[in-house]
Amino acid sequence: MRYSWLALICIAQLSFAQKKQITLEDIWVKNTFRPKVVPGFNAMSDGKVYTQIDKEGDRQVLRVYDLKTGKQERTVFDNGEHTLEGKQLSLDDYSFSKDEKKILIRNEGQPVYRRSALYRSYVYDMSTGKVLQIDTAKVLHATFSPDGSKVAFVSANNLYYKDLKTGETVAVTTDGVVNKVINGNCDWVYEEEFEFTRAFDWSPDSRYLAFYRFDESQVPQYILPMYTGLYPYNYVYKYPKAGEPNSVVQIKVYDVKDARTVTANVGTETDQYIPRIKWTKDASKLCIFRLNRLQNNLDLLLADATSGNSSVIYNEQNPYYIDIDDNLAFLPDNRSLVLHSERSGYNHLYRWDWKSKRLTALTGGNYDVEQIVGIDEKRNLVFYTAAEKTPVERKLYSVNFEGKNRRTLTPEEGTHGITPIEGFNYFLDRHSTLTMPSVYTLRDNKGKVVRTLEDNAALKGKMWEYDLGNISLRQLEVGDNKTLNAWVITPPNFNDQKKYPVLMFQYSGPGSQEVGDRFPVRDFFWHQMLAEKGYIIVCADGTGTGFRGQEFKKKTYLQLGKYESDDQIAVATYLGTLPYVDKSRIGIWGWSYGGFMSSTCLFKGNDVFKMAIAVAPVSNWRYYDNIYTERYMRTPQENEKGYDENAPEKMADRLKGKFLLVHGTADDNVHFQNAVMLTDALIKANKEFDGEYYPNRHHGITGGNARFHLYKKMTDFVLTNL
Structure with missing residues (x-):
């Protein structure tokens, strides 16, 4: 008996030792971790069947399937015929x-x-x-x-x-x-x-x-x-x-x-x-x-x-x-509509009768509604998703046209992405949590699961083969009694008696949300690859992000970058006090708005951050489009200080750490001009930095070998400078 237990322990240790390490080829070449989805899901008008494209060699066959059983019913188009x-x-x-x-x-x-x-x-x-x-x-x-x-x-x-x-x-x-x-x-x-x-x-x-x-x-x-x-x-x-x-x-x-x-x-x-x-x-x-x-x-x-x-x-x-957004629907009485509004300080649903001027609150409380999923006119119901219990969740609810008889239809913790089906007898539910890949189920309008269409068991099995770090949701107490939601990935075999470097990731744009109880978080497998190499990865949603009410989201009004960067610097400072963090090795990176933020954080927090990577960043909001920018900043003519006091271009002379600036030359969204102007400011300030540009690539820097090349460049920069 003793020998058997020892043998089991050895087998377990051997199994653990043989776990694989993630490579960039896994992520960007082999697509090792690509999840399965429900392809071409298109419910038909009777609410009982759906169509799906099936590939058979070089042919594509459009077929009709029964929603409840998944049984094939007929073929409607075969491009081979x-x-x-x-x-x-x-x-x-x-x-x-x-x-x-x-x-x-x-x-x-x-x-x-x-x-x-x-x-x-x-x-x-x-x-x-x-x-x-x-x-x-x-x-x-x-x-x-x-x-x-x-x-x-x-x-x-x-x-x-x-x-x-x-x-x-x-x-x-x-x-x-x-x-x-x-x-x-x-x-x-x-x-x-x-x-x-x-x-x-x-x-x-x-x-x-x-x-x-x-x-x-x-x-x-x-x-x-x-x-x-x-x-x-x-x-x-x-x-x-x-x-x-x-x-x-x-x-x-x-x-x-x-x-x-x-x-x-x-x-x-x-x-x-x-x-x-x-x-x-x-x-x-x-x-x-x-x-x-x-x-x-x-x-x-x-x-x-x-x-x-x-x-x-x-x-x-x-x-x-x-x-x-599209959260507005007209009702069949030809005198009222359902819309959402932040008039209460949170995003909620209302019914407005424009003839009687009557406004009826359909939802309420200290939480935000995400979207209207659909209006069931026969049953007088509004279906919607909301972050009711916590900002990091999404669940499906129903409420009647008078704001009564509210029901929770997806009680499971995590994030539920809902696709309505004609007639509102069924819904397609894409459910995931921080650690569970998406499971696609068919639910009826009472919330009961009718059947599972895809459970991503293959991806779960594949992930088990790799030596992944632990990811968890946290609440970080920073600054003046401020609580920020965060996720943290710790290295495999994490030891709180050791000192680890930290790479922070964020986006931070108005109303955005990177921290959610859903799978996967942004760049999950690349961040896991870095965790395997001994880095702690942290993402915190600071002031200005969404689903925490209007005042939290809109505090950044007229001062984009100020409070957001203050929060990220405060998070880094807090992390530096933890016994298992090497406070001299904290870095930050981001893309687009996140690149604007990582630049700002490195320059403002030059005594906190050792390095930063900025991909496709805005370097001054004067260079960005007017609908987005003026929504939060008004015009440069009205708000000159707001534009220039928080622009990376204007604080380039404060650079101390290592900085990698990346941009696509054909970026039609955040123009390459942003990188050029920031580069010019850094040169004028006699600051050393690294740069990489991608010819003819747009904002997402895709096409050919571009993504693999970019992430190799960023990986090498992190390993060399953090």
């Missing part, structure tokens, strides 16, 4: 017409900006088996009309629709000109900061096309040199920096029946934003969001599709700014 002029049509993306008799197929995607891409687009008619090409060129935003008889799309800055019965293509607009007038598609800054790109919408009865017209002729242009061929060529586009002119935006409504266009009345002010349009339940009434340039006054306008006349049905003001 249905071709156009002998060409196989790949299913890069697809959508059904509302009656589910036609399929819109998109392929050969060509990215434009973050959310936009050109596609070759086709319609497959299931009743006839015929395939119709929408246009000979690649187009933007091909979209069925609700009755399935037409497809609207954008080409060369003009809006069109194709009549699927006659094959005729109708030009809704003809005045589109590159870098001057855009119809039906967003300009760069709207796409990036208001987070949408298709700037048109069919009315529910298919009679009207509401669309944006951007006149960007007065917006200053920006030039991105592209280093290809013998001579570089310049990519030129319109980019409004802080304090500079925006596009003048009009909302137009085209009557398909009468071939007539009216302009909606959005007021006489042109220096404003129209961040959303949305059709109401009345097919002749369009809701237009009107936001002032300071972004602290929002009007909802109700516009008549036939005349363009409008009236204000809702107004909200905020002492700081108003965040715009």
Whole structure:
């Protein structure tokens, strides 16, 4: 018996000793830790079945499956059988017409900006088996009309629709000109900061096309040199920096029946934003969001599709700014809507009846609602996700239209990402925790798990093969009795009697959240690789981050970078007091806003941080776009101190530690100019630093070998300097 126990111990020790070490090849070449998802999940209108793309050799087969059982029911499209002029049509993306008799197929995607891409687009008619090409060129935003008889799309800055019965293509607009007038598609800054790109919408009865017209002729242009061929060529586009002119935006409504266009009345002010349009339940009434340039006054306008006349049905003001998103839904009574607001100091849901002027709170308390998942009009229920118990969680809830009978539908701890299914009898739940990869389940509207679609058992097994450090959620007490949420990765075989270096990671942007009870945290496996090499990794969400109420989030107003960097310096100072931390070896890194922060922290906290890495950082908010920047800072003309006192460019002379500055030369978002200006300031201050630029790479620094090269560079920099 004694021998058996010893043998077991030896086997266990041998097993532990044989655990693998993570490599950069695992992360960026082999995709060793890629999780499984539920691909192409697309529930159909009966709420009982869904479609999924199955790959069979070089064929793609679109099939229908039963939601409850997962049993295959039928095939709706096989690109090995249905071709156009002998060409196989790949299913890069697809959508059904509302009656589910036609399929819109998109392929050969060509990215434009973050959310936009050109596609070759086709319609497959299931009743006839015929395939119709929408246009000979690649187009933007091909979209069925609700009755399935037409497809609207954008080409060369003009809006069109194709009549699927006659094959005729109708030009809704003809005045589109590159870098001057855009119809039906967003300009760069709207796409990036208001987070949408298709700037048109069919009315529910298919009679009207509401669309944006951007006149960007007065917006200053920006030039991105592209280093290809013998001579570089310049990519030129319109980019409004802080304090500079925006596009003048009009909302137009085209009557398909009468071939007539009216302009909606959005007021006489042109220096404003129209961040959303949305059709109401009345097919002749369009809701237009009107936001002032300071972004602290929002009007909802109700516009008549036939005349363009409008009236204000809702107004909200905020002492700081108003965040715009899609958390608004009209109810079938044609007089009320559900929206969210921070009027209480936290983000909550309300029902607004614009005829009786009655506001009903649907949720309340010291927590933030994340989003409206859906409105069940038959049961008078609103489904939503919120961080009710703790900022680091997300759960699904339901409440009725009077704010009563609230129910928790996903009681499990962690983060639940919810996709509603037509009819609201079922939901797809993507559930994870800090240490558990995503599990995809089908739940009914009472919260009961019907079946598991994917449990990522293979990834869990793969992770067990590697010598991973422990990751845990913490609450750090720093500064003046301030508590910050954090996650911490400690090295495998962590010994609190030893001294370890610390690498801090953060993003820190307004309303963001890096610390959550979800899997994976950002760059999880790279951070684990560094932990295997003896580093403690820490990420703390400081002042300005989200899901802790308005005052915590908006304290950074007019002073981006000040309180955020104070908090990160305070975290590093606190970590330096821990007996197992080597306070002389604390570093920090980040990307984009996080790069702005890591630069600022190294310069301001030059007696705390030994090194920093800044990837694609803003070096002065004067160089960034106006919608984002002015939301938090107002204009440079109004807030000169706020811009310059917290700019890394202005504090470069304080650099003491080791600094790595990284940027892509074709970054259309945070321009390479930021790195150039910071580099110039460092040179003027006679400061030594390291730099790496990536030719023709955008903000994400992807393509070819770029990511592997970047993370090798950062790994070597950490190992050498921390």
